[in-house]
Every structure is written in C-alpha cells, then in structure tokens.
Amino acid sequence: MLESFAARDELNEVVKTRVVKSCELLDAGLRLYSNTFERLHDAAGVLAENELKEGEALGGQVYSVAGRIMALRSFGKATFFHIMDASGRLQCYAAKEVIGDEAYSTFRKLDIGDIVGVVGHMFRTKTNELTLECHSVMLLTKSIRILPDKYHGLKDVEIRYRQRYVDLLVTPRTKEIFRKRIKVVSEFRKFMEAEGFLEVETPMLQPVAGGATAKPFSTHHNALDMKLYMRIAPELYLKRLLVGGFEKVFEINRNFRNEGISTQHNPEFTMCEFYWAYATYTDLMDITERLFAHLAQSVCGSTTITYQGQEINLAMGAWHRVSFYDSLEKIGGHTPDFYNDYTAVQKYIRQRGEKVIEGEKLAKLQAKLFDLDVEPKLIQPHFIYHYPTDISPLSRRNDDNPNVTDRFELFITGREIANAFSELNDPVDQRMRFEAQVAEKEAGDDEAHSMDEEYLRALEYGMPPAAGEGIGIDRLIMLLTDSPSIREVILFPLLKPVN
Structure with missing residues (x-):
C-alpha cells in the first residue's frame, strides 16, 4: 500500500504518516473501508431528543450514529471528538476503561477526517454539553488526506471550486x-x-x-x-x-x-x-x-x-x-438624436472598448449602448x-x-x-x-x-x-x-x- 502512494509526486509527510497508520490497522486485522455498520440515528436527532433531559434520564437510550471526525482532543486514557453528518455535529467521548484496551489502542490511530460509526448513550459534561459516551467505535472509512485547518479553511478560491467536496x-x-x-x-x-x-x-x-x-x-x-x-x-x-x-x-x-x-x-x-x-x-x-x-x-x-x-x-x-x-x-443619459445616429453610436461604442461588427444593425448597437450605460x-x-x-x-x-x-x-x-x-x-x-x-x-x-x-x-x-x-x-x-x-x-x- 505504501509503495503505491510513494509512486506519486504529491506524497508528503502527512499523507505518508496516514498511510503508515493504515498499514498498521490492516496488519491488526481491521478493514479500512467497511459497510457493515448499522446507523439508526443522526446527530441532530440525538441532540434534539435529549435537549431537555438531565442526569439519569440521559442514559436510557442507546444511539447508533455515523459521521466524519472533525476534531480530536486526547487526554491519555480518554478522548473527546466531534463527528459530523449531514444533519450536524455531535460531541463524542471514548474512554479506555469503557471500550477496552485493544479497541482504544486502535481508536488512537484514527485521524481527523476518518469516518466512524459510534454506539453509546448520552450524558452531559461538566460544561453541560450533550455528549455521546461510546460503547464502541468502528472505522468505516480511512481518510488519507488531511482536512484544511479548521480556523483557516480553504482560502484559495480556485481550490474551493476544484475541490468542492472539501469546501462543503x-x-x-x-x-x-x-x-x-x-x-x-x-x-x-x-x-x-x-x-x-x-x-x-x-x-x-x-x-x-x-x-x-x-x-x-x-x-x-x-x-x-x-x-x-x-x-x-x-x-x-x-x-x-x-x-x-x-x-x-x-x-x-x-x-x-x-x-x-x-x-x-x-x-x-x-x-x-x-x-x-x-x-x-x-x-x-x-x-x-x-x-x-x-x-x-x-x-x-x-x-x-x-x-x-x-x-x-x-x-x-x-x-x-x-x-x-x-x-x-x-x-x-442619451438623447434620441444620439442613439438613433448610427455613426455616432458606432463610434461611441468603439471608444468604450467594445467590438463592432461591420454592417451591424442599429438595434444591435443600441443594445450594446444599453449594456454599457x-x-x-x-x-x-x-x-x-x-x-x-x-x-x-x-x-x-x-x-x-x-x-x-x-x-x-x-x-x-x-x-x-x-x-x-x-x-x-x-x-x-x-x-x-x-x-x-x-x-x-x-x-x-x-x-x-x-x-x-x-x-x-x-x-x-x-x-x-x-x-x-x-x-x-x-x-x-x-x-x-x-x-x-x-x-x-x-x-x-x-x-x-x-x-
């Protein structure tokens, strides 16, 4: 896998690091592109359903959500991360003691841009933010390229148009x-x-x-x-x-x-x-x-x-x-005497830098006059x-x-x-x-x-x-x-x- 990417001129260190991670995940027996996860809920729906809930009332429902990782903050044995689907963003929490040592070790190899499926229940953080505590995290799609910096985004307009998928x-x-x-x-x-x-x-x-x-x-x-x-x-x-x-x-x-x-x-x-x-x-x-x-x-x-x-x-x-x-x-601001004078209008349009075809009808010249003024x-x-x-x-x-x-x-x-x-x-x-x-x-x-x-x-x-x-x-x-x-x-x- 690494050799196939190395043959490309655009390979950089970030891509190389992600390819190495992908190889490690493959060696560990994981699929990089899986389609077996059953998504039952979306981010906006989960947040709306729990907006008014507090305390123990939050833990009664297990949710199954999928989306792209847009942010990661790791604290050793626990990680907060955000996933985004078409409906919005949802904060998630993965703890080593909950998902297990092996699963957490695998999770730590994931990157911003990867698409994952998460299963878990909702709780509120100390700052009162609704968060999904993961019972499991499944890699669905490995992202090889890094997303633009979240604070700067895609500043190059032409790149935004060429790579609309990233722009979105x-x-x-x-x-x-x-x-x-x-x-x-x-x-x-x-x-x-x-x-x-x-x-x-x-x-x-x-x-x-x-x-x-x-x-x-x-x-x-x-x-x-x-x-x-x-x-x-x-x-x-x-x-x-x-x-x-x-x-x-x-x-x-x-x-x-x-x-x-x-x-x-x-x-x-x-x-x-x-x-x-x-x-x-x-x-x-x-x-x-x-x-x-x-x-x-x-x-x-x-x-x-x-x-x-x-x-x-x-x-x-x-x-x-x-x-x-x-x-x-x-x-x-043109008088009828002017805009009905073929020679005068033709000269004026040429002075304004517009093309005039020889023999062009007066009406077409008047239309160009309209476009200009x-x-x-x-x-x-x-x-x-x-x-x-x-x-x-x-x-x-x-x-x-x-x-x-x-x-x-x-x-x-x-x-x-x-x-x-x-x-x-x-x-x-x-x-x-x-x-x-x-x-x-x-x-x-x-x-x-x-x-x-x-x-x-x-x-x-x-x-x-x-x-x-x-x-x-x-x-x-x-x-x-x-x-x-x-x-x-x-x-x-x-x-x-x-x-």
Missing part, C-alpha cells in the same frame, strides 16, 4: 448556499405547479441550435452520422407543445452556450422556461413579481434582501417598468420592455409600433435575470426573421439563429397566442444567497485543467 466539509456557508439552492428550485417548482403549469422535458441534443442568441456546442451522433447541438434553450420545443394543445408548460433545464466564463457566466447553466397560452408579456410581469416575492419570503424569510451591501426590495408592486428607448434616455444602474427590479424587433427574432411585434416587440428583460443588481415576450405565432413573419438571422450568421455572427424548418412547420398548424419567459436559476440563486460569483452557486463550475 469545512465551509459552513458553502453548504448553506447549496441547501438554499435546493430549496429555491423546490419552491419554484411548487409555485409553477400551483399556478397550473405542467412540468415537461425537451431534448438536450438538437439538430438545429435555436431558441436563444448564443453560440452552441456541437457534437456528432455516430449511428445517424449527423451533427447535433447541445441545447442553448428549450424554447422552440416548448412552443411546439403549445401547438399540440398544452396551454401551460414549464421546464427546469440545463443549457449549454459556447461563450466566455465570468462571474455571471458558466458554459453549462440552469434555466426555467415556461409558456402560457392566451397570455401576454404583461401577464408574465405580474406572475414574475409574485414568483420572486414568494421565493424571497420562503427562502430568506423576507421580501427585502441584501445583496453585496445593497438592500433589494422584491415585494410585489415595488418593481419598475421602463421601455427600452426610455431607459436609454432617462437612465443611460443602462444595465449597471438597474439595481432594484426593473422590467425593460419594448425591445427593437431586429434583436428579438422570436418575439411578437407590438400592434401599435411594429419596430418594437412585446418583450421584456428583468434586471436586478445590474444584471439580467429573465427574458420574456409575447410569442410570435405568425409563420410568415417568423420565416422572414429567420432568413434575416441566417444572413447575419453568414456575415459572421456566430450567435445568430439558424433556420428551423420543423419549428416553422409546427407554427403553420397554428400556435395559440401565448407568452413565454426564461429565468436564470443560477443568477437567481446568486441574488438570494448574496453570492458575488456564479461559481459560488454551481457545485462543480467549469475550470481550466491544471497542468
């Missing part, structure tokens, strides 16, 4: 973030079901990349000898279900976009998209306010939360609604609506002004959280917009939509008037857990391999 063990806040994430998703699902939406599943491998403006990942299916794309959005499939007669559908899904990595972007991320027949984008604004207020109250205990030192009010009725062009003027200022919840038609290829045109669409994006803390619109259900208009997107793709725009003939065929059967929305779950979790980076709320974020 030694950083209570990390575990709390992911417990909240689980609760948010659960409450999200309950809310949608209570509103009458049906949860469905759509393909993650698609022959045509569509449903969003993004660069896809591609792969190849050998049996069919065809190129496929990892889903960038489920939109076009969910809207097929509206054609098929479903009227309220949602999907909590994984999407993949071949884009940069930042504090707000991970190539693999979670979205919820939902579609509602006979509804409009304003209906979606109303349900979104109800949803976010519900989630904040359920998960955080209040509709007022704090994000990076800023107080955010998610209560219904506190949300702002501003049109796209009004936001350029009233929030961005409006989005960072949208701290409280803002619905920005009536986006230009040229940058909304799947959205319904506004009846009064066909140059804009009945679409909104939701911004909170200076970042986009959701995108929604009344759906375009005119197959002729949709085909013309797809053709414009294909032209942009041929001109070098990797994020432009492709022509999806099967989706157009579905529209030709007739899709009812409807509205749909996509909400970024990861960014929502960031907001509700006060996390500055998306990597804090994804268990295993994508990282560049270590050489």
Whole structure:
C-alpha cells in the first residue's frame, strides 16, 4: 500500500504518516473501508431528543450514529471528538476503561477526517454539553488526506471550486448556499405547479441550435452520422407543445452556450422556461413579481434582501417598468438624436472598448449602448420592455409600433435575470426573421439563429397566442444567497485543467 502512494509526486509527510497508520490497522486485522455498520440515528436527532433531559434520564437510550471526525482532543486514557453528518455535529467521548484496551489502542490511530460509526448513550459534561459516551467505535472509512485547518479553511478560491467536496466539509456557508439552492428550485417548482403549469422535458441534443442568441456546442451522433447541438434553450420545443394543445408548460433545464466564463457566466447553466397560452408579456410581469416575492419570503424569510451591501426590495408592486428607448434616455443619459445616429453610436461604442461588427444593425448597437450605460444602474427590479424587433427574432411585434416587440428583460443588481415576450405565432413573419438571422450568421455572427424548418412547420398548424419567459436559476440563486460569483452557486463550475 505504501509503495503505491510513494509512486506519486504529491506524497508528503502527512499523507505518508496516514498511510503508515493504515498499514498498521490492516496488519491488526481491521478493514479500512467497511459497510457493515448499522446507523439508526443522526446527530441532530440525538441532540434534539435529549435537549431537555438531565442526569439519569440521559442514559436510557442507546444511539447508533455515523459521521466524519472533525476534531480530536486526547487526554491519555480518554478522548473527546466531534463527528459530523449531514444533519450536524455531535460531541463524542471514548474512554479506555469503557471500550477496552485493544479497541482504544486502535481508536488512537484514527485521524481527523476518518469516518466512524459510534454506539453509546448520552450524558452531559461538566460544561453541560450533550455528549455521546461510546460503547464502541468502528472505522468505516480511512481518510488519507488531511482536512484544511479548521480556523483557516480553504482560502484559495480556485481550490474551493476544484475541490468542492472539501469546501462543503469545512465551509459552513458553502453548504448553506447549496441547501438554499435546493430549496429555491423546490419552491419554484411548487409555485409553477400551483399556478397550473405542467412540468415537461425537451431534448438536450438538437439538430438545429435555436431558441436563444448564443453560440452552441456541437457534437456528432455516430449511428445517424449527423451533427447535433447541445441545447442553448428549450424554447422552440416548448412552443411546439403549445401547438399540440398544452396551454401551460414549464421546464427546469440545463443549457449549454459556447461563450466566455465570468462571474455571471458558466458554459453549462440552469434555466426555467415556461409558456402560457392566451397570455401576454404583461401577464408574465405580474406572475414574475409574485414568483420572486414568494421565493424571497420562503427562502430568506423576507421580501427585502441584501445583496453585496445593497438592500433589494422584491415585494410585489415595488418593481419598475421602463421601455427600452426610455431607459436609454432617462437612465443611460442619451438623447434620441444620439442613439438613433448610427455613426455616432458606432463610434461611441468603439471608444468604450467594445467590438463592432461591420454592417451591424442599429438595434444591435443600441443594445450594446444599453449594456454599457443602462444595465449597471438597474439595481432594484426593473422590467425593460419594448425591445427593437431586429434583436428579438422570436418575439411578437407590438400592434401599435411594429419596430418594437412585446418583450421584456428583468434586471436586478445590474444584471439580467429573465427574458420574456409575447410569442410570435405568425409563420410568415417568423420565416422572414429567420432568413434575416441566417444572413447575419453568414456575415459572421456566430450567435445568430439558424433556420428551423420543423419549428416553422409546427407554427403553420397554428400556435395559440401565448407568452413565454426564461429565468436564470443560477443568477437567481446568486441574488438570494448574496453570492458575488456564479461559481459560488454551481457545485462543480467549469475550470481550466491544471497542468
């Protein structure tokens, strides 16, 4: 065993010492990795059951608990130690005179990080701390690597992301973030079901990349000898279900976009998209306010939360609604004469260090202007609506002004959280917009939509008037857990391999 570890370059003295201990335990006839212990109780349950008990009342029940050793204090013939399971921590006490000389000698070879099963009864120490006095201690898993120092933990952020399993063990806040994430998703699902939406599943491998403006990942299916794309959005499939007669559908899904990595972007991320027949984008604004207020109250205990030192009010009725062009003027500080001047906007964007594609439409330049001078200022919840038609290829045109669409994006803390619109259900208009997107793709725009003939065929059967929305779950979790980076709320974020 020692030789197999010694062959590794990373072997250090601590690991070597633990390997030697493991060899000694093996020589003594012990199993290092056993699965015969019967766990009947958890740490939190044991503590709760005995919280109000005193004296002899504590000794009547024998408990069987398993967990990882997180602390050890030895006093010669007795040792106090803490074990941790998913429910919490429990102090334990092992005495030589109780478990026996041989068992105690074996116990003394155990280390912080080892997983053990303990059987015993409860008592209170002189400091009145509930403690389990062990009748027996059984090694279940030997830990070869040492856990980080309990006072310093994992300080290197990249190591925290790469070794999330260790981060979860030694950083209570990390575990709390992911417990909240689980609760948010659960409450999200309950809310949608209570509103009458049906949860469905759509393909993650698609022959045509569509449903969003993004660069896809591609792969190849050998049996069919065809190129496929990892889903960038489920939109076009969910809207097929509206054609098929479903009227309220949602999907909590994984999407993949071949884009940069930042504090707000991970190539693999979670979205919820939902579609509602006979509804409009304003209906979606109303349900979104109800949803976010519900989630904040359920998960955080209040509709007022704090994000990076800023107080955010998610209560219904506190949300702002501003049109796209009004936001350029009233929030961005640009006059209509400026933001409608193609040359002036193009020059300004380049001066700000942003890329401009030759021949890019004015609406796309205005969107970049919005990203630069409006989005960072949208701290409280803002619905920005009536986006230009040229940058909304799947959205319904506004009846009064066909140059804009009945679409909104939701911004909170200076970042986009959701995108929604009344759906375009005119197959002729949709085909013309797809053709414009294909032209942009041929001109070098990797994020432009492709022509999806099967989706157009579905529209030709007739899709009812409807509205749909996509909400970024990861960014929502960031907001509700006060996390500055998306990597804090994804268990295993994508990282560049270590050489």
